Amino acid sequence: MRLQELVNVLALEELTPHIPGRAPGGGQAGGADDRQDDPDITRGYASDLLSDVLANAPTGGVLVTLQVHLNVIAVAGHAGLQAVIFSSGRRPEADVIAKAAEEGLILFSSPADTFELTGRLYQLGIRGSGA
């Protein structure tokens, strides 16, 4: 599913500035594919333990987490995730958002809790790591 569709259906608040032509995941430079701007998301992961995210989150996926610490950005970047949704209305500090923008990682906040968000993502066809 295209990211923008997820954003619309789940009414996610985008925290990072929306940059047209942004490279997907991990900050790698890509071609002039329209997917750069609106990446396809098929996998997701929900965890608040960063070591678990690092080891098990599916590349190219979306992460749902309560953690808003700066290390989330490093971990998500290293795991090759495309987007992070902070649940229960949590919002990171400005320096965390700036770092994510630098890394090409898209951040969202939602008032819904982690259970609610992952359930709705699953309904939309997003699946887990497949393990």
Added chain:
Amino acid sequence: MSARTDTTDRPLRSYRADLHIHTALSPCASERMTPPAIVAAATKAQLDIIAISDHNSAGNVAAVQQAAKAAGNNLTVLPGMEITSVEEAHVLGLFPDVAAATDAAEELRALLPPADPDYYAHFGEQPLLESSGHTLGMETVALSAAASLDLSETVELIHSRGGLAIAAHIDRKAFGVLSQLGFFPADAGFDAVEVSRNVPAGSPRREQYAAHGLPVISSSDSHYPEEVGLAATELRLAGPGFVELSLALAGAQGRCLAHA
């Protein structure tokens, strides 16, 4: 000086200690955190005692001790390490000497994953330094990772090498025992709790953390030279050393925390 012979009959006086300082070895710390820079910053901040506590490593402790000695001032540098438990709670370990800290660090190192080339780009460099600040090499395990030890096992690892185990920055919203567990694990065997610079002496929040029945220390958790000494603990000791610090945390032989 030798940590094991640091008790004296000298009169008690006040010592200012910042027991949580990172070097450039910690991936999240500034590359400017070299041994000479840390010693200079500690001296400027009028500290008597500092502890070097990198994430999951004691690799730069000896270099900072040598830098302090070379600077010829009275700064005491205690060996430490900030261990990440499997619950991703940070535990500050302070050790009697470099050998004990190194021994604990080696046991921990075997439990950490290797750092792949991509790791450094996302988390930061991990330089092992000599006392001049010159880089000797790069630590090749992921110091940002959590080892497989739970909180009790982490405290046990520290105690097994004669160290003191302190629940780090328990007021913070991430990486403290309270943020990770939601409660204070009274049975884990901690010797003290640490609050960050966001909890000043005399604040009501400090009382709340003292309610766990353990001494409360304040540290800067410095990642940049400018942060060294921004929070510190006043101790009544007969001398600046590990044994004296242990006595103060236990409230024994007249040694104590000077306030709070």
